[in-house]
Amino acid sequence: MRAIIFWDNLEIVDDYPKPVPQPDEALIRVSMAGICNTDLEILKGYMGFKGILGHEFVGVVDGCDDMEFWGKRVVGEINCGCGSCQYCQAGQSRHCLNRNVIGIVKQDGAFADYLILPIKNLHIVPESLSNEEAVFVEPLAAALQVLEQVEIKMGNSVIVIGDGKLGLLAAQVISQTGCSLMVIGHHPSKLNILKEKGISAILPSQADSLKADIVVECSGSPSGFVLAQRLIKPMGKIVMKSTLAEDITFNPANMVINEITLIGSRCGPFDKALHLLEQGVIDVRGLVSAVYPIKDGLKAFEAAKAHDSLKVLLKM
Amino acid sequence: MRAIIFWDNLEIVDDYPKPVPQPDEALIRVSMAGICNTDLEILKGYMGFKGILGHEFVGVVDGCDDMEFWGKRVVGEINCGCGSCQYCQAGQSRHCLNRNVIGIVKQDGAFADYLILPIKNLHIVPESLSNEEAVFVEPLAAALQVLEQVEIKMGNSVIVIGDGKLGLLAAQVISQTGCSLMVIGHHPSKLNILKEKGISAILPSQADSLKADIVVECSGSPSGFVLAQRLIKPMGKIVMKSTLAEDITFNPANMVINEITLIGSRCGPFDKALHLLEQGVIDVRGLVSAVYPIKDGLKAFEAAKAHDSLKVLLKM
Numbered sequence: 001m002r003a004i005i006f007w008d009n010l011e012i013v014d015d016y017p018k019p020v021p022q023p024d025e026a027l028i029r030v031s032m033a034g035i036c037n038t039d040l041e042i043l044k045g046y047m048g049f050k051g052i053l054g055h056e057f058v059g060v061v062d063g064c065d066d067m068e069f070w071g072k073r074v075v076g077e078i079n080c081g082c083g084s085c086q087y088c089q090a091g092q093s094r095h096c097l098n099r100n101v102i103g104i105v106k107q108d109g110a111f112a113d114y115l116i117l118p119i120k121n122l123h124i125v126p127e128s129l130s131n132e133e134a135v136f137v138e139p140l141a142a143a144l145q146v147l148e149q150v151e152i153k154m155g156n157s158v159i160v161i162g163d164g165k166l167g168l169l170a171a172q173v174i175s176q177t178g179c180s181l182m183v184i185g186h187h188p189s190k191l192n193i194l195k196e197k198g199i200s201a202i203l204p205s206q207a208d209s210l211k212a213d214i215v216v217e218c219s220g221s222p223s224g225f226v227l228a229q230r231l232i233k234p235m236g237k238i239v240m241k242s243t244l245a246e247d248i249t250f251n252p253a254n255m256v257i258n259e260i261t262l263i264g265s266r267c268g269p270f271d272k273a274l275h276l277l278e279q280g281v282i283d284v285r286g287l288v289s290a291v292y293p294i295k296d297g298l299k300a301f302e303a304a305k306a307h308d309s310l311k312v313l314l315k316m
Numbered sequence: 317m318r319a320i321i322f323w324d325n326l327e328i329v330d331d332y333p334k335p336v337p338q339p340d341e342a343l344i345r346v347s348m349a350g351i352c353n354t355d356l357e358i359l360k361g362y363m364g365f366k367g368i369l370g371h372e373f374v375g376v377v378d379g380c381d382d383m384e385f386w387g388k389r390v391v392g393e394i395n396c397g398c399g400s401c402q403y404c405q406a407g408q409s410r411h412c413l414n415r416n417v418i419g420i421v422k423q424d425g426a427f428a429d430y431l432i433l434p435i436k437n438l439h440i441v442p443e444s445l446s447n448e449e450a451v452f453v454e455p456l457a458a459a460l461q462v463l464e465q466v467e468i469k470m471g472n473s474v475i476v477i478g479d480g481k482l483g484l485l486a487a488q489v490i491s492q493t494g495c496s497l498m499v500i501g502h503h504p505s506k507l508n509i510l511k512e513k514g515i516s517a518i519l520p521s522q523a524d525s526l527k528a529d530i531v532v533e534c535s536g537s538p539s540g541f542v543l544a545q546r547l548i549k550p551m552g553k554i555v556m557k558s559t560l561a562e563d564i565t566f567n568p569a570n571m572v573i574n575e576i577t578l579i580g581s582r583c584g585p586f587d588k589a590l591h592l593l594e595q596g597v598i599d600v601r602g603l604v605s606a607v608y609p610i611k612d613g614l615k616a617f618e619a620a621k622a623h624d625s626l627k628v629l630l631k632m
Contacts, residue, residue, distance in 0.1 A: 046569065047569075087550065092550075092551065095550035095551055095574065095575070097550070149575070225568065234403065234408075234411035234413070235408065235411055240568055240571060240572050241572065242568065242572065243568075243569045243572050243573065244567075244568055244569055245569070246567075247565050247566060247567050248565070248566065248567075248568055249563050249564070249565045250563060250564065250566075251560075251562075251563050251564075252541065252556055252558065252559075252560055252564055252580075253362065253363075253559045253560055253561070254580075255556060255578070255580035256556050256557065256558065256559050256580040256581065256582055257559065257580070257582055258411065258580060259411070259465070259579075259580045259581060259582055260580045261577060261578065261579050261580070262571070262577065262578035262579075263575075263577050263578075264568075264570075264571035264572040264573070264574060264575045264576045264577070265572065265575060266572055266573055266575055
């Protein structure tokens with residue numbers, strides 16, 4: 001099968017062996033996949049992953065022992081837990097210490113014709129959603145995780161830092177709470193997407209006097225964390241979404257004195273993401289920059305690295 | 317009056333002008349004061365403070381317009397808020413953006429014969445408590461703040477990092493919750509104080525395989541934060557108590573992936589601290605290393621810097 005592999009370099013191969021599922025796994029024919037900033041960080045050394053990249057996808061089940069999923073169009077949760085540890089038993093397999101994560105840790109990902117995933121990770125995609133929408137379920141779920149971890153109420157002031165894919169999704173999700181929301185980003189064209197939806201958005205240079213109860217850091221850059229520390233009010237909460245290969249430096253005294261809480265936030269609820277997309281509450285169609293066939297995968301990665309790029313999709 | 321002043325160096329003076337209280341303030345004759353790690357950090361440049369050091373004290377009200385406090389033995393909260401901002405109005409004057417903090421920010425502290433403090437900051441000390449005990453109210457309240465911010469239950473595994481004054485107080489406070497508690501410190505003599513109270517305590521070299529739901533970082537050292545990151549379980553909470561002059565470097569990916577929460581924690585409830593001391597639940601008498609007269613203040617600071625030192629007190 002065709003696959004985009006990161007070994008020491010990024011390569012496209014035509015003859016990668018098609019994977020064979022175990023009894024509790026499904027073989028999925030990938031229809032479409034999205035390039036995430038995490039994929040770009042992996043190219044810089046993040047997680048030390050080597051293999052087929054990709055963890056955002058939609059595809060069709062081509063073989064599995066569970067008739068419920070046979071032939072169905074699905075998206076899938078990316079963490080493959082051991083199933084028996086305390087985390088898996090508590091329904092938190094995304095924190096299983098022995099987990100694989102497709103395209104990130106120890107398991108091939110979705111930038112290929114076929115993908116293997118445990119059946120329990122699958123979610124059926126409603127017919128009303130296009131593939132271009134369904135491929136956003138994984139990052140939208142990650143954006144929704146902010147609300148699973150932090151209560152955001154009307155009256156709260158909230159700043160989202162970053163106008164990339166995750167920032168734009170997080171902003172749309174958070175705006176549903178009725179809070180006072182401001183997005184800070186570097187790209188006027190991306191900020192305009194939010195403004196058209198009635199969400200306030202400004203350049204960093206316009207944020208001098210801002211302060212917020214909650215700051216959601218989605219910039220994918222160490223400078224975003226520095227800005228978050230400046231923008232947060234005493235007793236405020238900073239939600240950290242960016243997975244960075246680099247270290248960051250900070251002075252902990254500010255956090256201690258002002259009793260700031262820093263919350264690491266990662267994968268979120270697929271069911272809620274599917275529901276919001278189906279209801280049309282979150283609009284992701286404006287977030288697609290380009291769609292490339294898998295054979296042009298290297299070009300797709302170059303496009304995804306461009307500063308003005310949003311979501312770049314791969315079509316299998 | 318006599319005072320220990322940090323200007324560019326630490327000095328003891330005999331002729332510092334006695335402060336004059338405003339109508340809403342009390343003049344307090346200081347009986348005893350404690351040297352805190354924060355004082356030692358100020359000598360290294362922390363907060364850029366210049367003036368009379370000291371924020372842990374017990375004294376007698378020598379003049380104030382409120383008869384309730386006249387002549388009474390008191391301890392006092394260290395944050396002096398403006399009284400009118402949103403934080404002060406919400407009872408959170410410790411986070412007032414315009415606050416003074418005695419011995420730390422813009423206001424002279426307690427290492428002197430007299431001290432000025434707003435009347436609303438005062439708490440009367442029960443007669444059953446000695447001065448040596450009452451001087452621990454401020455740091456004990458800071459230790460209790462951990463429980464105000466994080467729910468610790470039986471069944472939780474908790475590690476306290478640091479066997480200094482704050483670590484030993486935090487350990488005693490946390491042990492009251494019935495959780496599974498372990499303290500990690502470098503000093504066998506200090507760890508023994510805890511072991512005698514039935515609290516488990518080990519050296520860092522013995523902590524290789526430990527993991528906890530909650531880690532309370534009281535080491536006063538950047539290395540304590542590195543250790544905290546290694547010891548915390550996925551979805552765990554790290555409470556940061558150390559106020560450091562230095563920056564710390566860390567990789568945020570670990571925090572994001574494992575959804576760790578980092579909670580800055582500072583001043584706490586004086587009323588609860590007084591109550592616990594009065595009830596004899598927390599024993600602070602074993603935590604005093606030495607008592608020096610104020611005229612030997614420089615020697616007292618040298619003693620407080622020693623690695624095997626616990627609380628060094630100044631007697632006025």
